[in-house]
Amino acid sequence: MxxxxxxxxxxxxxGDFLAVEGVNIEIxxxxxxxxxxxxxxxxxxxxxxxxxxxxxxxxxxxxxxxxLDNDNIYESGVDPVNVRGLVGMVFQRPNPFPTMSIxxxxxxxxxxxxxxxxxxxxxxxxxxxxxxxxxxKEVKDRLDQPGSGLSGGQQQRLCIARTIAVEPEVIxxxxxxxxxxxxxxxAIEDLIEELKEQYTVVIVTHNxxxxxxxxxxxxxxxxxxxxxxxxxxxxxDTEKIFSNPSNKQTEDYVSxxxx
Numbered sequence: 001m002x003x004x005x006x007x008x009x010x011x012x013x014x015g016d017f018l019a020v021e022g023v024n025i026e027i028x029x030x031x032x033x034x035x036x037x038x039x040x041x042x043x044x045x046x047x048x049x050x051x052x053x054x055x056x057x058x059x060x061x062x063x064x065x066x067x068l069d070n071d072n073i074y075e076s077g078v079d080p081v082n083v084r085g086l087v088g089m090v091f092q093r094p095n096p097f098p099t100m101s102i103x104x105x106x107x108x109x110x111x112x113x114x115x116x117x118x119x120x121x122x123x124x125x126x127x128x129x130x131x132x133x134x135x136x137k138e139v140k141d142r143l144d145q146p147g148s149g150l151s152g153g154q155q156q157r158l159c160i161a162r163t164i165a166v167e168p169e170v171i172x173x174x175x176x177x178x179x180x181x182x183x184x185x186x187a188i189e190d191l192i193e194e195l196k197e198q199y200t201v202v203i204v205t206h207n208x209x210x211x212x213x214x215x216x217x218x219x220x221x222x223x224x225x226x227x228x229x230x231x232x233x234x235x236x237d238t239e240k241i242f243s244n245p246s247n248k249q250t251e252d253y254v255s256x257x258x259x
Contacts, residue, residue, distance in 0.1 A: 004026065006070075010024075010046070027217070030198070045230070107165065218242070
């Protein structure tokens with residue numbers, strides 16, 4: 001598992017509006033990359049291009065190439081559903097299916113895709129996925145209870161378990177801790193560190209301290225003004241981005257002079 005991600009001259013549109021322009025980036029396997037920048041600069045929009053979630057919005061489209069180990073996910077004939085199986089997404093707010101049990105939430109990806117498992121295989125997958133999300137010990141005695149009954153931090157880890165159950169190569173996280181308390185945030189950050197042993201992880205965060213704590217490399221996005229496209233201004237090792245950035249815009253942002 002785990003794939004290299006490359007974006008080549010990627011432009012992202014909402015209808016005729018160019019939202020993100022000219023992104024070129026290479027993300028190594030088994031690393032954590034953080035995207036930072038002010039609101040509206042395109043970091044989440046670009047994140048959603050990596051698993052073709054952007055196209056869910058009517059009129060939205062992408063020009064350029066996004067490669068997973070040299071395979072262009074925007075090549076003609078590529079099924080977006082297959083892409084989303086390879087590249088999982090964890091959203092800003094925990095979103096377990098409210099009518100499903102904890103167990104069924106973990107298995108939801110299999111059921112949605114029409115994949116069948118024996119009862120024993122399903123039990124093994126549930127335990128493996130919840131263990132991978134550092135949640136098994138907390139919920140193993142209440143798997144048949146609703147996932148919506150868990151705490152916010154537990155719900156987010158349940159969503160991560162649901163994501164890794166379908167065995168993706170890449171995990172995208174859109175501000176995964178913004179709705180969580182500090183203790184739950186720490187649990188998710190510790191989990192991100194463990195996940196990179198098997199997956200390529202890309203997160204969007206407004207918390208620069210979090211980016212500094214969890215990521216190996218950081219990309220800074222910015223925007224010239226309302227109605228202008230977002231740009232990837234700088235992408236480098238996280239330590240360099242926060243201690244000695246090459247671009248004045250990056251320096252101003254991480255030092256708190258704007259944003």
